[in-house]
Amino acid sequence: MREDEKSGRREDEGEGLARRDVVRLLAAAPLAAFALTIEDVERAARGAGAALQGVAQRGRGAQFRPKFFTADEWKTVRVLSDIVIPRDARSGSATDAGVPEFMDYIMIAYPEIGTSVRAGLRWLDGESRRSFSKAFVQGTPREQTALLDRIAYPKRAAAAMKPGVEFFSRFRDLTASGFWSSKIGVADLQYVGNRPQAVWNGCPPAALRKLGVSYEA
Secondary structure, three states: OOEOOOOOEEOOOOOOOEHHHHHHHHHOOOOHHHOOOHHHHHHHHHHHHHHHHHHHHOOOOOOOOOOOOOHHHHHHHHHHHHHHOOOOOOOOOOOOOOHHHHHHHHHHHOHHHHHHHHHHHHHHHHHHHHHHOOOHHHOOHHHHHHHHHOOOOOOOOOHHHHHHHHHHHHHHHHHHHHHOOOHHHHHHOOOOOOOOOOOOOOOOHHHHHHHOOOOOO
């Protein structure tokens, strides 16, 4: 999980490709490992949005109460999702976007996913205790990063890390899908569709050239 502090690039994710862009690409496809479709993701996003709206309506001091995650799991999910997509100058973090709430909805709606994620969270805590004698959320940022470095890059990971590799890959997929189906995530994409436009000048020339097409007959 090492990043170049100046460029924000991760060393294994492709030259010139920012970390947030890499995770965004993960969200572009359905969660095949979980057999989820785009419709499932959209349904979960609506459910999470409604839950967060309910919290807001309850007033100051109200908090979301997860229906699936335990208190300790909830802390880990929030910390881990913000490591995957932290707040930056461009937009909010995964927790700002309601990703943990999105995940809680998914866990309830699809119990087999809940079983898999819960096992992965246990693995993460177990590995953290073996390495640092403390649960993952109790570790320092350096310790958390050191542990995630072991499972973030499948091609480099040791065979013994396979359960962690599979869990973290799926957790990133869930985080990406939750973030980019949220209001904050859509704004982060700079999506400008579904808006009335007084004038339409056609597709930008640069995009036409990239596609190898033109308006000429």
